[in-house]
Amino acid sequence: MKSDLFSNEHMVQPAYAPGMSVQNAKSIKYAVNGEMLARQGAMIAFRGNLQFERKGQGVGGMLKRAVTGEGLPLMAVRGQGEAWFAHEAQNCFIVDIEPGDVFTVNGRNVLCFDATLSYEIKTVKGAGMTGGGLFNSVFTGQGKLGLVCDGNPLVIPVSPQLPVFVDTDAVVGWTAHLHTSLHRSQSFGSMIRGGSGEAVQLKLEGEGFVVVRPSEVTAQTQQH
Numbered sequence: 001m002k003s004d005l006f007s008n009e010h011m012v013q014p015a016y017a018p019g020m021s022v023q024n025a026k027s028i029k030y031a032v033n034g035e036m037l038a039r040q041g042a043m044i045a046f047r048g049n050l051q052f053e054r055k056g057q058g059v060g061g062m063l064k065r066a067v068t069g070e071g072l073p074l075m076a077v078r079g080q081g082e083a084w085f086a087h088e089a090q091n092c093f094i095v096d097i098e099p100g101d102v103f104t105v106n107g108r109n110v111l112c113f114d115a116t117l118s119y120e121i122k123t124v125k126g127a128g129m130t131g132g133g134l135f136n137s138v139f140t141g142q143g144k145l146g147l148v149c150d151g152n153p154l155v156i157p158v159s160p161q162l163p164v165f166v167d168t169d170a171v172v173g174w175t176a177h178l179h180t181s182l183h184r185s186q187s188f189g190s191m192i193r194g195g196s197g198e199a200v201q202l203k204l205e206g207e208g209f210v211v212v213r214p215s216e217v218t219a220q221t222q223q224h
Helices: 188-192
Strands: 017-025 029-037 043-055 075-086 090-097 103-106 110-116 116-121 135-140 143-149 152-160 164-167 173-176 180-188 198-206 208-212
Touching: 017 090, 017 110, 017 143, 029 043, 029 090, 029 143, 090 135, 103 143, 110 116, 116 143, 143 173, 152 164, 152 198, 164 208, 173 180, 198 208
Parallel strands: none
Antiparallel strands: 017 029, 029 075, 029 110, 043 075, 090 143, 103 135, 103 173, 110 143, 116 135, 152 208, 164 198, 173 208, 180 198
């Protein structure tokens, strides 16, 4: 059978080392040798001797809650083999977290991560319960974190002289040492429509980086 479909561009190659790698722009491959964690429903294929366990809202430690207040459930993948993960054909990226790093990320952007990473569920400081509460996962430790993003993300530097304001629906995550608060302003969209709505942005101050996706959550995407 001959087709461009079977070219090296699309053909998966054997894993040479355990761990996470980008398979292509829309998927992440994980060569499992032990245990790793992923969002439920994100696995699209696997081979080898792997077992999967749903992670409920257990008591204590890492698994005391789902990844976010939005209720993102996790699964543990154990054994030896390879697994591929994706979510709604969104773009995939890997973040290397090293000792001392702190990376706060929106749960909807979490795809999979090493079991050596720890996370806590925290309410964004200064955000209160706006929009049902802004719950994010704070990752620490050492390991790789696989993320998905609707489109190519923007990474915006934050400095003490230049705080950054981001739409609360568009923010993916931010680095340690950034102070967050809510900023209210007149919505440009509501002015166009002749309304008097108020927009709420997340204000980030300090020294670091904020990651933003180039789209907002719509009523349709919130259902997925």
